[in-house]
Amino acid sequence: MKALVTLGLVFSVGSCAPAAPDPIGAIVGGITAGKVLDKFEATARALTDNATRDASLLSSKAARDAQLLISAVRGDIADELDKNWDRLSSEKILLLRAVNEAIEGADKITGKVGTLQDIAVLDVDNAIKTLPFTDKSPVLRRVDGAALVHRPHPDAVYVVTLTGSIFGPAFQTRITVAGKPIMGSSLVPDGPYRIKLLIPGAMLNSQFRISELSTVNLDISSSYVKKPFLGIGSNKTIEVRFPVTLQLIPRAGITYRLTEHYSTVVIDKSSTQIQKGEKHFVPGCGRSGCWLQHHVCTDAPPGSEVVGVVNRSVDGPAAWYRWDEPYRTPTGYCATFWQNKHDSSRNVSLDISYHPQATSTNSRVVLLRLGEIPLDSPSENNAKQDELLINRIAAFCGTAKELNNEAPAALCITPLSAMSSNARRAVGGYLGYGRTYVADFSPRMVAYELVLRSFTGETMFINKAKGSPKVDASLQDLSNFKQLTITPKDPF
Incomplete structure (x- = not known):
């Protein structure tokens, strides 16, 4: 987005939360400092909303840091908000330019994803130290726990500090x-000019x-x-x-594909082999014209x-x-040999062919x-809904197929941010950070592949030989099956 700049100041002239920031126009004289900051705040909020929609973590942090800076400047010029911005002192105009x-x-x-760690903290301390703020100006320098x-x-x-x-x-x-309101025991002093908020889960869980x-x-x-x-x-x-805008990480922001081999x-x-028969000794039958029966198998x-x-x-x-x-037997072949020589012995045998066993991998x-009771789902209906989040129909490269059937070789896992709302509903398998899940394998399991894709597009591959620092995974060989236990780690 290219800005037209006058005196180094720009702002969004659109509504407070457009689908995308409106084109930026130039600030002209005759506008109060308070209205300039209002415009800045609306633009920062719009950028935050768009970054949230697009899972652009870096843009989200930058826009929310800008919100803190706007509030700091508003506090510094609190008794001059009704003045036209171009009538402020050069130091105050420098503060407005910094916000811009x-x-x-x-x-x-905008659009740059980054990592979850990028949004955990909001911090304008360095900006406040380097800009000409009044010594006793009211400021909020830092927010720890800005993503939950x-x-x-x-x-x-x-916990937000x-x-x-x-x-x-x-x-x-x-x-x-x-x-x-947050009050009483939920506000805990944590050193000079520092306070810790203890926000009850009941207040926030419905917001995720x-x-x-x-x-x-x-x-x-x-x-x-x-x-x-x-x-x-x-x-x-x-x-x-x-x-302050707190970012809430998706309740189940990871899709997965787990394949057992x-x-x-x-x-x-395709192979025919020969089983050589054992030599059987057959003596002479004893007198001229005799016949002696002998079974060979x-x-x-x-x-x-x-x-x-x-x-x-x-x-x-x-x-x-x-x-x-x-003649055929359950395990091979037999034949009857008749000896007609009364004074000579013989060695006889029967050779058969067979298709051998082979091991195939499917x-x-x-x-x-x-792997735990879903404690946030006290009712049976909610518990079932939580389980269904994990076991939905999978999107196999755009073609929905039941997960309990044989899977095609290529399973597409697309970042949720790139999916339409209908495609999101078709994804089979959502996992939450910090929660434990299990899968049961056949006792004949020889290998497995677990592909995890976070809502930011980050992909993790896990198998028997390779793990991920972001996922705890363990495989147990139990009495009549094998069991995989995984926990996507809390990113913070």
Whole structure:
């Protein structure tokens, strides 16, 4: 987005939350400093909304840092907000220019994803130190816990730590989250000018979306008494608002594909092998004209498929005997040999052919299931819904197919941010950060492949030989099956 700049100041002239920031126009004289900051704040909010929609973590952080800087500047010029911006001192105009540059910087990196760690902290401390802020100006310098991971337990507590002069003794500060006040034991002093918010899970859990980033507003109102210059005049109460946008990580922001490779025994009909029969000693039948019956049998190797008789061998005189037609047995073939030589012995055998056993490796898609009671789903219906989040129909390269059927070789896992709403609903398998899941494999499992894709597009591959520093994974060989346990680690 190219800006037209006058005196180094720009702002969005559109509504507070357009689908995308409106074209930036030039600020002209005759506009109050308060309205300039209002325009800046609307643009920063629009950038935050767009970055949240597109899972652009870097842009989200930059825009939310800009919000903190806007609030700091508003506090610094609190008693000059009604002045035209071009009538301010050069130091104050420099503060407005710094805000303008921060917003432009956030706009330039729109679409850049970054990592989850990028959005955990909001920090304008360096900017405040280098810009000409008044020494006693009310500021919020840093927000730790500016991105939150869903905690399913009903007694969960979300911790956000705020640092700034507004928590000093001269200020009266009030805080709300999602429009609800934080007070009493939920406000814990954590050192000079630093306070820790303990936000009950019940206040935030409903704000998390399933597979998309979302936000919740943390509003800080701080008031202080400003004494008149040289003691002339009366005290003045100044109130400054510090809006902070907390980013909520998707409740189930990871899609997965788990494939098991298992061995099966098959008959290899492409191979035919010979089982040589054992030599059987047949003595002479005893007197001229006699016939002596002898049964000769050969078994194929266990589990193979018998094909037929390939040879009936006789060692000894070339005549005076006969074979009956071979007959099939459950394990091979037999044939009856008739000895007609009364004074000579022979060695006879029966050779058979067979198709041998072979080991084949097949593959199937395996479902993960929650390895814990879903504590955020106390009712049976909610528990079922939580389980269904994990086991949905998979999107196999755009073609939906039930997961419990054999899977095609190529399974597409697309970043959620790049999917249409219909495609999102077709994805089979959502996982949440910090939660434990298990899958049961066949005892004949020889290998597995787990592909995880976060909502930011980051891909992780896990198998028996390779793990991921972002996922705890363990494989157990149990009595009659194998079990995989995985936990996507909390990113913060």
